[in-house]
Amino acid sequence: MNKKLSNYLNLLQLSYDDAVGFLLKKYGPVKNNYFKEKSYKRLLAGEIKYPAKNKISRTQDGLYCHHIEENKYLNINDPEFCKQNHVPFEAQKAEKLVYCDLIEHYILHVLITIETNAKFGWPGVRTYFIDNIVRWYVVKKHLPTYGWQLSCYKKAYLSKTETKCLFNETKKFLPNKLAHGLDIECESSMYSYEHEDELQREYEDQMIRFSFYQIRPYLIERGDICYPSKLCTYLEYLKNMQICSSRTEQVAQSIIGEWLISEIKRIIEIKDRKKNPEKYVLLDKLAELRDIDNRKRWERKQLVNKQKEYSEFHSKYPNLQYLDIDPDVNRTKIISILYKNWYSNSFPSRRAYKDSVVELYRDDLLRELNEKINPVEW
DSSP states (O other), rough: OOHHHHHHHHHHTHHHHHHHHHHHHHHHHOOSSSOHHHHHHHHTTTOOOOOOOOSSOOGTBBBEEEGGGTTTTTSSOHHHHHTTTTTGGGGGGGGGGGEHHHHHHHHHHHHHHHHTTTTHHHHHHIIIIHHIIIIISSSSSOOSSSHHHHHHHHTTTHHHHHHHHHHHHHHHSSSSHHHHHHHHHHHHHHHHTHHHHHHHHHHHHHHHHHHHHHHHHHHHHHOOOOOOHHHHHHHHHHHHTTTTOTTTHHHHHHHHHHHHHHHHHHHHHHEEEEEEEEHHHHHHHHHHHHHHHHHHHHHHHHHHHHHHHHHHHHHSSSSGSSSSSOOOOOHHHHHHHHIIIIIIITTSSSSHHHHHHHSSHHHHHHHHHHHOOOOTOO
């Protein structure tokens, strides 16, 4: 283990206050307030939307500025959140700020998460830090090549192995539910970057196909079956919808081609029906019987899948079979059951309990519900 990673892991073992103190000594104090005081007060009074900032940035040194009181307020650097949550100006003062690199910033939010039981800190870990760290140091995609981001990237650089070690060590300090959440977020972020091109192609194809169904009535109204004119109309529509990529015309040609072939077959069939009605009496009957058979096959398959889904669900959460709970039960129902049976005396309202578990995954809630149930009592 290199010294840099060792220093990060040592920081992870400190309390939040001690970690802040260590970073203040390491990088020195911030010399000015985050926002200008008069401008910030105008924000709180509703006179402006964006208060003026002081020049405190050290991103050229690879350092971010962290608000120390992010263990009391969410998104304390966002003017809109500050206004909504009435964040006092004291939280924006120089003595309430500290410099840190990307990994140290992540660790500060992890420590806040631990000490506030995920009331604060965890949203930043989930939505910002994991994604950035995975992108830069694990999958190495969209790496900065100049400017302040390059400085920040170099300052906190870790190898792929070291980064995974950091995440594994982080899990040791988190409750099981959040450790599981960290795993999910890391895997999701890695998958999205490793399959970025594939996911982007799928999205483009979906948008192109979706837009076709919107323009199809217009193409039918035109009455002709002229491939070039319909394709040009469709491509023009996609351009106006700002759906453009190197593959747009190729996908559009395929969609228009498939549709025109089906339209030609439909027209031929209509004419043939008029000439040979007896032929289609038998063909329609056979088609009806095939539809009935396919529907029965589909229903049997759905039943088997449903039974398998229930079996896997009750194998994972055996005690939930004593409740009327389906595998697709939503968070709202799970929260209602937990509150009604175990937490109604601990929280003033169901809403208060719901707010306390807002960062937990559905699987975490199901696992807790399964552990709470005593089969003898139910």
